[in-house]
Amino acid sequence: MSRDILVLSRRSYLSKEAIDQETALLNQIIYLVENWESYCIANEVLDLNRKKIIQKPHLIKSYITDKLHKPFVFVVNKN
Numbered sequence: 001m002s003r004d005i006l007v008l009s010r011r012s013y014l015s016k017e018a019i020d021q022e023t024a025l026l027n028q029i030i031y032l033v034e035n036w037e038s039y040c041i042a043n044e045v046l047d048l049n050r051k052k053i054i055q056k057p058h059l060i061k062s063y064i065t066d067k068l069h070k071p072f073v074f075v076v077n078k079n
Contacts, residue, residue: 003030005023005026005027007019007022007023007026009022036057036061037057040057040058040060040061041057042077042078042079043060043075043076043077043078044060044075044076044078045059045060045063045064045068045073045074045075045076046073046074046075046076047063047067047072047073048072048073048074049070049071049072049073060075
């Protein structure tokens with residue numbers, strides 16, 4: 001997946017190799033954080049039709065992939 005990353009540095013000049021290295025490290029960190037497991041741990045699903053709060057990661061994933069198009073089913077961040 002391609003994305004735009006803004007790299008800020010205190011040094012006035014970074015070589016092409018240094019920028020490539022920083023970008024590669026950032027991509028590794030982002031890859032570890034941006035996955036289904038992390039997303040499901042950080043969020044929960046409110047199903048107002050069934051009056052339930054879904055917190056188990058495997059159920060959250062199934063709700064997001066199958067039932068999120070139903071009315072009154074919401075993904076809520078736990079923060």
